[in-house]
Each structure stands twice: as structure tokens, then as C-alpha cells.
Amino acid sequence: MRIGISCYPTFGGSGVVATELAMALAAEGDEVHVISYALPSRLSFINANLFYHEVVVPHYPLFEYPPYSLALATQIVEVARHQRLDLIHVHYAVPNAVSAVLAREILEPQPLKVVTTLHGTDITLVGNDPNYLETTRFGIVKSDAVTAVSRALREATQKQLGISNHIEVVPNFIDPARYEEARSLPGAQQWSQAGEKVLVHISNFRPVKRVFDVVEIFHRVRQKMPARLLLIGDGPDRPKVEQHGRECGICDSMTFIGNLPLVEEVLVGADLFLLPSETESFGLAALEALACEVPVIATDVGGLPEVVRDGENGFLLPVGDVDGMAAAAVRLLENDSMRQQFGEAGRRWAVERFDQASVVRQYRRIYHRVLED
């Protein structure tokens, strides 16, 4: 097949999933054309079947807001026409689904199938915003196939956008081999001193991630034992989070690592992963932690209960319950055998349930279905 994949190039989960999928499809022999406004952070793979096309958004004095959606639609048309794409698979509905549907119209009579994968905030925060709702709904309804990364996101889409289309749940995935290789690395232990437990948080430091809760949980843990908090990622809340750490007197025990393409290189060897989000359609970072045998403490919202099994590979608590999350963290950190048991169960669950090969097969079945239609 000749497949176009459009995504955000950033460190966020939708870009990561799209890029990993592109690399896996290309490795299996499909011709894959990645379309984005910058080289995606995880596109590290050299393969004769894999191509990258940049969306350029020219500035013109009249445009206070350069129309990215139109530049993207134009680039999809160009790539589809000249590379003879069979389908375009867009990740994150806004504006990618609308641009792809527009490109399909422009290309007629050349057929181009549109597959849209919903990732989370494209529905729960952005798509739901009255300023984007109608166009988001249009892009989804007009797609030839729609997938969501969790059952929770499928329900939210149907309810919040009033969509009755068939939406197939295709979860995010991990490549077990990559996480196996990472096990030989020193990982999180590089940052810790003897006797310190290491807690990790990964996010884009947006309010929805509640990174202040991460600091509050860590503060409570720190009162019970020597510990270090590694924070991976970057975003708008980072300076305030750093400030909060200073006010709590624990900033010396917090290490800000910044954005990283391969998070498993830090996750291996960590004692605990924290994800106290306000909402989370899936929580790819939590899955990556489980794949590294790191137990997870998260909130019981959205798709997180589909990834983290409460009492088996982590603990799920209500949003904002920092005391509860800190108590659960201390319970795990004080009990080495429980932590090891949770870690092993987490890796087994990640490999059995979210294996890259079987998820890629699921996407491939969808591609064949829309092409046969």
C-alpha cells in the first residue's frame, strides 16, 4: 500500500504513535509518506520505503494567523497525486481530518481514502471548544474510517460531539524489543544517589497534566524517605512547577531533564511513575513506564483504567487526591517485593495487550477494509 500519515511532529503522544506506526509499516514493506510541519521527534529510522514531506506555511502580511489547515490540505493533495497514495491516515482530528477531507474532494476523481485516529485532547479540549466543534465533527463524520485510542475516548466522542459513526478502538502500542534492549541501560539510576528512590513524570507540562500534583505527591514522599523526582518534557507550566518545588524546599531533589525522544532510556530502573492528569484518553507515557517494569500511580479518569490495572501494576486514585496518591506511592516504595511484582505484571500486561505487531495488524485491516469499500 501507499500510505500517507499526517501528524504533529512534537513529543506529544499522537505524534509518537503516528511516527512509530509509519516506521513499522515501512519496515513491513508499505510505502509510507509522513506529512508534517517539521520532522517528527521520533522519526529516526532510515528505510527506502519511508518519506517525509514538510508542510510549509508561507507568511503574508495580511495573515495574522497563517492558514496551516490549507497548507496541509495542499501538501496532502500534492503527495497523494504524485506519489499515488491509496489512503491518508491522520492523527489528531484538528485540523488534520478536515484538511484530509478537503484534499480528497480536490483530488476527485482520483480516489483517496481518509482514516482518522482520535487521540484525546482533539476531542476533550480542542474539538469540544465551540470555536472548533463543527469543523471537527465534519472531519470525523466525513472520514472513511475513524479510530479512537481507548473505549473512553470513543464514548466521549460520541457523547460530546454527538457522533454516531462507527468508531473502532485501536489502542496505542509499544515495541517490546525496544524496551527489552533498554533494560541493559543504567536509566533512571544515573540521576540518583545511594539510597534514593526514583520517581518519574513525563508530560507536556500543560494544566491538564496537573504537574503541581506531581510535586505535591513527591513532597509527601520526600518527608518519608530519600527520593528524587525526574521530570521529562517541557511546556507552559514548567517555570511555575520549578518555582513550586523551590517553595516546598525540594527543588534540589527534582531534576528537569527536558524533552527526550526515547523515554525508555530514563524510565528503566525507575521505582515509580506518576501521572495525576485531570483527563487522559490513554496515557501513552504510563504504558511506556509499564513496559519498563515501572509501576504507575495515576488518576482513575478517561482511558487510564484501560492501561493501568489498579492493584496489579499500579494504583488509580481520584483527580486531586494527592494524599491518596502519596500514600500509595509510599506503600509501593517501602515494599520492594510488591514493587517488583507490580513491575513484572506491568511489563507482561503491556506486552500481551499493547504489542506493536498486533496493533499494526489492526490498522492494516482497517486500511484494507476502506480500500475494498
Ligand code: GMT
Ligand atoms: O495532550 C496531550 O497529552 C498530547 C496529546 C497528543 O496528541 O500528543 O496526547 C493525547 O494523545 C496521546 C496519544 O494517543 C494519549 O496517550 C494521551 O493520553 C492524550 N492526552 C490526553 O488525553 C490529555
